[in-house]
Amino acid sequence: MDFELSTEYIELIKLLKIVGIADTGGMAKNIVEDEQVQYNGTIDTRKRLKLRKGDKIEVLGTEINII
Numbered sequence: 408m409d410f411e412l413s414t415e416y417i418e419l420i421k422l423l424k425i426v427g428i429a430d431t432g433g434m435a436k437n438i439v440e441d442e443q444v445q446y447n448g449t450i451d452t453r454k455r456l457k458l459r460k461g462d463k464i465e466v467l468g469t470e471i472n473i474i
Contacts, residue, residue: 409472416457417473419444419464428466443467 410417410426417425420435429435438444439454445465446456458464462473 408469409474411474412458412460416459418454419446419451419456419458420454422458422464422471423466426469426471428469438466 408426410422419439420429420432423429423435423438424432429438436454439452442450442452443466444451446458447463458473460473464471464473
């Protein structure tokens, strides 16, 4: 899935809510804390990770490209 970024960056937990992977911020934080997120191929547990154009994350089997 592609996510078109309209600002300089988006925080990881906000992205998870916007694309529907997490229903709430708490759920998004739990997904990240449980090491379910790969950022550009590496597991990342930073909830406030700033995603920019060109980044790729994989969460629970869903790949998201930031464009």
